Amino acid sequence: MRVRFPPSPTGALHIGNARTALYNWLLARGSGGQMVLRIEDTDRERSTPENVQLIFDSLNWLGLDWDGEPIYQSQNVARHSAVVQQLLDSGQAYRSTAGPDEVRAFKAEHDNRGFRGVDEGEGAVRLRMPDEGVTVVRDIIRGESAFENALQDDLVIARADGTPVYHLAVVVDDHDAGITHVVRGADHYSNTPKHLRIYEALGAEPPTYAHLPLLHGPDGKKLSKRHGAASVQDLSAAGYLREAVINYLALLGWGYDESTTFFTVEELQRLFSLERVSKNPAVFDEQKLRWINGRYVREMDLDELTGRLEAFTGRTGLRDAVAITQEKISTLSEFWPLAGSFFDGPTDDPKARERFLEPRESREALADARAALEALPAPWTAANVEEALRAVVERTGRKPKQIFQPLRVALTGTTVSPGIFESVALLGRDETLARVGRALEA
RNA sequence: GCCCCCAUGGUGUAACGGUUAGCACGCGAGAUUUUCAAUCUCGUAGCGCGAGUUCGACUCUCGCUGGGGGUACCA
Numbered sequence: 268m269r270v271r272f273p274p275s276p277t278g279a280l281h282i283g284n285a286r287t288a289l290y291n292w293l294l295a296r297g298s299g300g301q302m303v304l305r306i307e308d309t310d311r312e313r314s315t316p317e318n319v320q321l322i323f324d325s326l327n328w329l330g331l332d333w334d335g336e337p338i339y340q341s342q343n344v345a346r347h348s349a350v351v352q353q354l355l356d357s358g359q360a361y362r363s364t365a366g367p368d369e370v371r372a373f374k375a376e377h378d379n380r381g382f383r384g385v386d387e388g389e390g391a392v393r394l395r396m397p398d399e400g401v402t403v404v405r406d407i408i409r410g411e412s413a414f415e416n417a418l419q420d421d422l423v424i425a426r427a428d429g430t431p432v433y434h435l436a437v438v439v440d441d442h443d444a445g446i447t448h449v450v451r452g453a454d455h456y457s458n459t460p461k462h463l464r465i466y467e468a469l470g471a472e473p474p475t476y477a478h479l480p481l482l483h484g485p486d487g488k489k490l491s492k493r494h495g496a497a498s499v500q501d502l503s504a505a506g507y508l509r510e511a512v513i514n515y516l517a518l519l520g521w522g523y524d525e526s527t528t529f530f531t532v533e534e535l536q537r538l539f540s541l542e543r544v545s546k547n548p549a550v551f552d553e554q555k556l557r558w559i560n561g562r563y564v565r566e567m568d569l570d571e572l573t574g575r576l577e578a579f580t581g582r583t584g585l586r587d588a589v590a591i592t593q594e595k596i597s598t599l600s601e602f603w604p605l606a607g608s609f610f611d612g613p614t615d616d617p618k619a620r621e622r623f624l625e626p627r628e629s630r631e632a633l634a635d636a637r638a639a640l641e642a643l644p645a646p647w648t649a650a651n652v653e654e655a656l657r658a659v660v661e662r663t664g665r666k667p668k669q670i671f672q673p674l675r676v677a678l679t680g681t682t683v684s685p686g687i688f689e690s691v692a693l694l695g696r697d698e699t700l701a702r703v704g705r706a707l708e709a
Numbered sequence: 710g711c712c713c714c715c716a717u718g719g720u721g722u723a724a725c726g727g728u729u730a731g732c733a734c735g736c737g738a739g740a741u742u743u744u745c746a747a748u749c750u751c752g753u754a755g756c757g758c759g760a761g762u763u764c765g766a767c768u769c770u771c772g773c774u775g776g777g778g779g780u781a782c783c784a
Contacts, residue, residue, distance in 0.1 A: 273784090275784060277784085307784055309783085309784070310783075310784065340784090366781095366782075367781070367782090370781095374710095374711085379710080379711055379712090390782080391782045392782090393782095404713090409714070409715090412713065412714075413713095414712070414713070415712080418711075418712060418780095419712095419780095420780080423781080423782055425782080426782040427782060428782085430782085432781085432782070432783080432784090433783070433784050434784095436784095437784090452778095453714075453715090453777080453778065454777090454778055454779080455778090455779090455784095456713070456714065456778065456779075457712075457713055457714085457778060457779035457780075458778095458779070458780095460713095478714090480714095480715080480777090481777070481778075483776095483777085485719090485720080515721095518721065518722085518733090519721070520721085520722090521722090522721080522722050522723070522732095524723080524732090525722080525723040525724080525731060525732055526723085526731080526732045526733075527732090528732085528733060528734090545721090545722075546714080546715060546716090547715060547716070547721095547722090548715075548776080548777065548778095549720090549721065549722095550719095550720060550721075551720095552720050552721065552734070552735085554720080554734060554735060555720070555721070555733080555734045555735080556734095557734090558733090558734060558735090559734090561746090561747085565747075594746070594747050594748095595745065595746045595747070596746080597746085601746095605745080605746095656743090660743095666743090667742090667743050668743055668744080669743095670743080671743035671744075672743070672744065674743090675743075675744065676744095681744090682744055682745085683744055683745045683746090684744070684745075685744095685745090685746095686743075686744090687743055687744080688743085
């Protein structure tokens, strides 16, 4: 099995395209086959080298590798032109100056039949379509459907200036690359009969097709920037893990059975099949991605997670903080807001201060906590800290919260943090007492 | 306009003529609890509509409605 993923480098790798890439990759890797990249880089304005690089970076981040050098559509023009000439020579194609207006007029006159021109020796090159019969598209996901040939316009395969159009180029490139399976978005479904006609004209065997349902935003419209994270790059920046993104993407339009949710990449390679891909358009649900991501974060090895977080935040020495934060975060970006104060000092939250540091009882509770901690003999562990602080609760008859919240705010500046005993242990004796001291003096 | 495709709770899906229509996210309630999470328990909500076919339809057929895609000398 040989598949291809055709990124159109006109921006970042859209989530829907990432899914297409993933499915192609799973098919290739699962079958011991290959996946080649075919770059649709003929949009001069937007297909910049930077955008091409962006696509590569996104695929690499996901861990989707490809075989051989990417095929750039724009670099195959000579080959495409040769094919066009061949079709012209054999009489299967002709040159016509007819434009949209002429085509429309023809259809109006001929009861909506497809445009048929005459050879004028100049203008765009059009491939002749049969006047009878149907072209049947066979699709692994959608089954078969027939398109009436008489309704298809003679297809433009090259412009007046000789440059090939997309439909001709994909077919030639895919054929030359020996592609056996074309897995692409459903937006190409209605174009497939055209491609089939070109294969036919070339006397070549068409590949097996599979058209994936499109992805929509929560409002039912096509997924875009408006809906938040819309590209792989956005997801990466938002702190999602590549494993979770892949797991989620795989599930967006595919399911293995009625209850399995979590899959490793290896399992996906083994279990994924186009036959089980849904026909319905799916809606990208970031909440579910978040949940899946949280599961991956919590189950990840501590050292591994620490490494990811250090790369994500650009800081080092995070391991101990990660240990007490791991079960509280669901994305990498949630780590720093929760643990940053351990490293950069308490944050300033006026409301927290007003509520938990200013009242007389709070200050008394804090002073009691300080006394207990000062008297605490080594070692300074979470267990010992807990014992000491719980003793204060016991002795003073206060509610746990009345002691722990002021302490939390004194140490971190906020009302939300990792467990208080662990936090105290992490900060260490000196830093803890210093921060409590500063809070009491303020 | 014409052609093609799709249709199960808010979301992703399972079922492939006979089930109390299953699972997961979300949401709600409770338990736990030092905050926030996490975790556990319970609950909430669905076969777009109308005709057929059949002893029996979510499952098959037709129509309708709704949504999507294509219809470029774009990709």
